[in-house]
Each structure stands twice: as structure tokens, then as C-alpha cells.
Amino acid sequence: MAVLTEEQSILRDAAKSWVADHAPVAALRRLRDAGGWRAGFDPATWRDMAAMGWAGVIVPEAYGGSDFGHQSLALVLEETGRTLTASPLHSTALVVASALILGGTAAQKHAWLPSIAAGDITAALAVDEAAHHAPETIALSAEKSGSGYVLNGKKRFIPDASSADLIVVAARTHAKPGQTEGITLFLVERGTAGLATLPLHTIDTRGAADLTFGNVAVSADAVLGEPGQGWAILEPVLDRASAGLAAEMLGTASQAFDITLDYLKTRTQFGQSIGAFQALQHRAAKMFTELELTRSAVEASLEAIDAGADDIAALASLAKAKANDTLHLVSNEMVQMHGGIGMTDAHDAGLYLKRARVAEALYGSTSYHRDRYARLGGY
Amino acid sequence: MTLDAFRAETRAWLAENCPASMRTPLAEDEIAWGGRRAVWKNPDTKLWLDRMAARGWTAPTWPTAYGGGGLTAEQAGILAQELKNIGARPPLFSFGVWMLGPVLLEYATEAQKQEHLPRIAAGQIRWCQGYSEPGAGSDLASLQTKCEDRGDHFLINGQKIWTSYADQADWIFCLVRTDATRKHEGISFVLFDMTTPGVETRPIQLISGNSPFCETFFTDAKVPKSNLVGKLNGGWEIAKRLLQYERQNISADGFGGVGGSSGVELEDVALAHVGAVQGRIADPDLRARIAAHRMDARAFALTVRRIAAEAKTGRGPGPAASILKYAAANLNQSRHELMLEAMGTDGLGWEGDGFAPPALRETRAWLRSKGNSIEGGTSEINLNVVAKRVLGLLDHQ
Numbered sequence A: 001m002a003v004l005t006e007e008q009s010i011l012r013d014a015a016k017s018w019v020a021d022h023a024p025v026a027a028l029r030r031l032r033d034a035g036g037w038r039a040g041f042d043p044a045t046w047r048d049m050a051a052m053g054w055a056g057v058i059v060p061e062a063y064g065g066s067d068f069g070h071q072s073l074a075l076v077l078e079e080t081g082r083t084l085t086a087s088p089l090h091s092t093a094l095v096v097a098s099a100l101i102l103g104g105t106a107a108q109k110h111a112w113l114p115s116i117a118a119g120d121i122t123a124a125l126a127v128d129e130a131a132h133h134a135p136e137t138i139a140l141s142a143e144k145s146g147s148g149y150v151l152n153g154k155k156r157f158i159p160d161a162s163s164a165d166l167i168v169v170a171a172r173t174h175a176k177p178g179q180t181e182g183i184t185l186f187l188v189e190r191g192t193a194g195l196a197t198l199p200l201h202t203i204d205t206r207g208a209a210d211l212t213f214g215n216v217a218v219s220a221d222a223v224l225g226e227p228g229q230g231w232a233i234l235e236p237v238l239d240r241a242s243a244g245l246a247a248e249m250l251g252t253a254s255q256a257f258d259i260t261l262d263y264l265k266t267r268t269q270f271g272q273s274i275g276a277f278q279a280l281q282h283r284a285a286k287m288f289t290e291l292e293l294t295r296s297a298v299e300a301s302l303e304a305i306d307a308g309a310d311d312i313a314a315l316a317s318l319a320k321a322k323a324n325d326t327l328h329l330v331s332n333e334m335v336q337m338h339g340g341i342g343m344t345d346a347h348d349a350g351l352y353l354k355r356a357r358v359a360e361a362l363y364g365s366t367s368y369h370r371d372r373y374a375r376l377g378g379y
Numbered sequence B: 001m002t003l004d005a006f007r008a009e010t011r012a013w014l015a016e017n018c019p020a021s022m023r024t025p026l027a028e029d030e031i032a033w034g035g036r037r038a039v040w041k042n043p044d045t046k047l048w049l050d051r052m053a054a055r056g057w058t059a060p061t062w063p064t065a066y067g068g069g070g071l072t073a074e075q076a077g078i079l080a081q082e083l084k085n086i087g088a089r090p091p092l093f094s095f096g097v098w099m100l101g102p103v104l105l106e107y108a109t110e111a112q113k114q115e116h117l118p119r120i121a122a123g124q125i126r127w128c129q130g131y132s133e134p135g136a137g138s139d140l141a142s143l144q145t146k147c148e149d150r151g152d153h154f155l156i157n158g159q160k161i162w163t164s165y166a167d168q169a170d171w172i173f174c175l176v177r178t179d180a181t182r183k184h185e186g187i188s189f190v191l192f193d194m195t196t197p198g199v200e201t202r203p204i205q206l207i208s209g210n211s212p213f214c215e216t217f218f219t220d221a222k223v224p225k226s227n228l229v230g231k232l233n234g235g236w237e238i239a240k241r242l243l244q245y246e247r248q249n250i251s252a253d254g255f256g257g258v259g260g261s262s263g264v265e266l267e268d269v270a271l272a273h274v275g276a277v278q279g280r281i282a283d284p285d286l287r288a289r290i291a292a293h294r295m296d297a298r299a300f301a302l303t304v305r306r307i308a309a310e311a312k313t314g315r316g317p318g319p320a321a322s323i324l325k326y327a328a329a330n331l332n333q334s335r336h337e338l339m340l341e342a343m344g345t346d347g348l349g350w351e352g353d354g355f356a357p358p359a360l361r362e363t364r365a366w367l368r369s370k371g372n373s374i375e376g377g378t379s380e381i382n383l384n385v386v387a388k389r390v391l392g393l394l395d396h397q
Helices: A006-022 A025-033 A043-051 A070-082 A089-103 A106-118 A231-266 A278-307 A312-343 A349-361 A366-376 B003-017 B043-054 B073-085 B095-107 B110-121 B235-252 B266-274 B284-315 B319-347 B357-373 B379-390
Strands: A123-126 A141-145 A148-158 A166-172 A183-189 A195-199 A209-218 B127-130 B146-149 B153-164 B171-177 B187-193 B199-204 B213-224
Touching (some): A089 A231, A123 A148, A312 A349, A312 A366, B095 B127, B127 B153, B284 B319
Antiparallel strands (some): B146 B153
């Protein structure tokens, strides 16, 4: 565990006790059973979270936030990750807030950051268009039209997009898919003519959506950053998204492990706790090892972001890849070590497994980040 | 002195005093082990040792009264960084500094500290570790080397095995059985001179062709009773504490190889032997596995750093410390396997002109690395320790 400031300790403790009281895993189960996949979260829960200031943790004070940094926001994400809390916190308060902070004009920041920090709106970043994360391959087109642009194309499986009020969409104004130049970011509001949203009923009940842009007209001041230079904003935003999601996944994996360890101590067979069997002890110790290594990578990536270090990209890829692999391992072992009960819908293991696979895919699988890490290393 | 001033002064002193040849990659035959029988192939090695020892910087955090540097943990960290920055070789490799010294500081009498610590710090006495026996490997506490009280001396009979560099050591710290009726509570921790009559060593040749370990035999070896450290039959606690230092030390530098600290990067070897396509290792499968290894090595290094940061808060090492030796062994072995694979047939030579010397060294190092998950506690024992002491799982009934 990182060495925390007093404010950070208070924040983490507040998050820990809030999720225990208001957002246990049972809350996700209720949301699922009530058909909550369309919105992907309970608005009352989100209001609660915003009331505690969590939507404004990385937002500058001038725009209504607390400017506590990514390490602090990650403490909340880790705790909500523990109980699989369904909320747009990551997409809104981290990803889109980062895009505005890094790339927004003063007017754009004034227009959106205070509402984000207050929890009045939710937002989503729309990048990928196919089944695998590949931000350089953006093809959705943005053609100049008068003083503005017209957007045409599709976005696939965009997290938290089904009910987002604001979409930051990555489009191509020139060059070819596969090239990082020619990408432009646009701010598109919900309800804009030509924007169609298809909510997806996903395994994790978390409100992802497909977006179709059919002649969506936006004005020039909808451009975030410089036209054609969107990659300069998008890449650091994706690093922040990866690091923050990795923190949430670390929480998910830690809790899945804790639940499993508790089961190893309480389930008895052959007259003793199954945790007394060395075959299971060693697997538990290996999971613990991976969790500790992952924690170091996640915390280092967040620290680098807050410090503006020059190796954010490599550390963010490291954090996401380690979180992917560790959550994958622990979610599988959670089912296996629980035996038959782990296969039942009544048990939480399945909920952890389903969220794990979605989180692993979002913002890049392990093979994506491994390839990127090697590229950054010059091999 | 402020830390900044300490850093400036340290940097200046190192610039002045670290010989140029001590800033080049370390060759196996120039490692400074010290001791009575040290051979100084490169005279700078001895000069560097003596200069560092004079400042107490071979044991930076030990008290100056015992030949240490009297540095705080922060200052020692700065010294380590500054040494790394100039690529300085370690002035001394020493089981005395790494393992024995810390437990002497904790358990030894004042006279024992005065006798041994300054000689360790100066590199004058080289130590070996008498722990494992043919019948006591992972189950170390079942050791049988007998130590009898003969009034004015102890009489020691028995055999140790896997004694690192026993044939070159001057003294041994040794676990002996002083009570045959109790297991853990019948073990004592004694020190004695390897020139004591009745002490014999026999090197063991490993699969790597080298012989870093020995069998060590004791036949009616007479040892002064004043050489007992701690209480009679109280040696197991000291033995375990020393093992903690040993595992910490093994893992802190990841067997010297993790993260490419040997100076040879896996990806460079792969690029050279496999070739490149658009600047990337031509074999995509090997490239992915090298990247995965490098990422794990980075996560390991970040964990070492995190543990150090957490330790400074004064709450002691967190549970993460318990995984280091296991993780370091895995990483070093996977690094060597990947290195061998990347070299292809160039890495399959034993000796001779048909193979480049660096490749031959890598091949021997690969073979040697197989011991990483055995020595200093097997990986299985390390996993047992984590399962039981950290995770609170019970013993099988």
C-alpha cells in the first residue's frame, strides 16, 4: 500500500465505508435483476458519490473540483472496484475530465468541468470501432463543412456511453487509419441530431453502448485541442484511463482474492479446512504475489501521472497489463476454488468473473499493452 | 548535514576515489570477496575496497564503532544511488556484511562484535554459512551436526553441505545440535575458524561446471565456548533472522540479473541473434515473451522500491516483502531461459573457440540460475511461508 497523506487516508476510509454501506455487491445484483443494464448504474448511487466530491477529485479547484490528483481518485476507484460498484466514475470523473483538463480551452473547461465535478452530468470517451482496442486505427470521419464539421461512422462498445450527456469522440480529419496524425477530438452532446445510441446488454451490466454518427453536424468550437492533433491529447488521456482502470481492477482482484481466501479457511473437506491443502496454499500464495506486484505497478503509474514524469506511457501500459493478468488469474481461481457453489448464479464469483473480462478488454488487452511496452522500449 | 549536502559530498568523494577500472562491468574473476587468501588480479580492486572500508562504506549503516559508516537509511540510499550513477562495482562481496553482521549486531556480546564486525567490514575475514546438511535441506531444523560441551571447549562432529565457498572461507557461522531431545530448541549458533583442526572441505561440481558450494566435514573440531552467539539452544531464532537477511539480500538485487543489471538486455540479444523487422524483434512470439518478462521485472523493481518506501514509515516491512525471494527466483530463471532461447544454437556451447565468450558466460549463468529456486529456501518453502504466515492458512493434519 502506498504511503498516503492524511487527506488521502480520510478519502480512502470514506470510500471504504461508503461502499460497504451503500454499494455492496448485492447492489450490482439488484441493478442487474431490475434490468439496469440500459443505464448501467443507479442514478441515486451516482448522486451519492458525487455528493462526496468524488466526481471532482482530479478537477482543478477553479472548476469546482478538489485537485487531489490521480493517486487520490484511484483510492476511490480501488474501493468501488472491490464491490463491483456500477457507476460512471471512471469514464466521467477520470477519462473525460482528463481530456478536458489536458486539451480544453478555458471556455470548454468552464462549460463542462464544473458540471462534471458536481456530478450533474456523465460523460464518455468514444475511441474504439472494432472488437479490440486500437486507437490509431480510428476511421470515423470528420469532414469540414462550413465553419464546422460533419461526423460519420461508428463506435463500438463505448463504456458508460448509453446514458452519457457528453461524448468525447475521436474522429479522423485527415491521414489514414493506423496513423496517429489526422485524429481530432470532438465534444458531442447527447441528443445531437444524427447520433444514435444502442445500449448493449453486456455481461457486466455496466452501460456500454454502440454509437452511430450519421451526418452529425458540430461547430468548430466543439473541437477539443487542435484539429488533426488529437493524438497529443488522446494518448495521455488513454494512459490515465488505463492507470485508473487498473486501480479499479486491483480492487476487484483484491476483493475476489479476499473472498476466496476466506472460503479456503471456512470450507471443510476430509475433516479440515481446504486451505490446509498445499496444492491450494501454493496457488493462493502465487495469487498474493501477483497482487503485490500489480499494486506496485499501479501505484507507480499513478504517481508518475501526478508528478508529470516522462515514463507515464510505459508505466500505464505496465499497470494495465499487470492488472489484466492478475484479475484474469484471480477471477478464474475464485470460481475454481469455490467448487460447485462458484458456478451458481447465487454466488458472487460469477459477477467478479464477468466484470473481470470486460475490464480486461477496455483500454487494451494484455497483448496490446505488451506490444506497446516493447515499442516504447525500442524493440 | 542535509541530505543534499551529503549527496554532494559523496559524489565528490566518489569522483576522486573510485578508480576508473572499478567503473567498468564486473568480471567474475575480479569480484572482491576479501579474506586472508584473497588474490587481487586487478590491484584497483584492493585499492577500492580499502578506500571504501576506511570510510565504513562497505557496511554503510553499521555503527562506526564496529567499522561501519554510521549512515542513516536515507544516506545509505543516496550512497547506493551515487555508486550506481557512476557504474561503480561493489567494493566488497561478503556474507559477513550481508548476513552475519546484522545478526551479530542484534545478538552478539560486545566482545564478539568488537572481534568480528570490523574485520568483516574491512574485508579481512571471509565467512561461510554452515546451515544445510545432507539430511536437513528444506527441513533445516532437523540438522544433526553434534556439538558437545567438553568443559573448557565445544567438540563438533558432523557434516554440512551446500556451504558456499567453504574452501575459500576463513571462518564459518554454523548451526549445531546442542540438545538431541528437542528439535528447534536444541540448536545453537556458533562461530569458528576454518583452520581449526578437524575441519575439511570438498568442492561440489555443479551442472554449470563451477563449484561455488562445498561439502564441509567436522571431525572432533575443538571450538572455544566463547564463540557461542546468543544462548545455548537458542540458535534457531538467530538462524531464522539470518535467513530473512539472506532472502532480502538475494531478492533485493534479484540475483544480480533481473532488469538487465548485468548490462546485457534481453531485447538486444534477441535483435542481434533473431534479427529485426521494422525495428522489432523478428520473432513476434519471442518478442511478446521478452516484453512480458521485462514488464514483470519492472513490476518487481517497483515492488522493491515500494517496500523500501513503506519501511521508512516505521511500520516495518509490509507483507509484500515475503514474496520477494520467490518472485526474484522466477524472474531470474525466466530471464536466463529467454536469453538462451534468443541466442539459439549460439547459446549451446560449453567451451572453446566455436563460441563467443559472452555467450559461453550466459550459458553457464543459465545453468547456475536453476539453483535460484532451491538455495536460500526453495520456492515451495517460500510459498509455504507466505501461505501460513501471511495468509493465515493452517497446516495440513
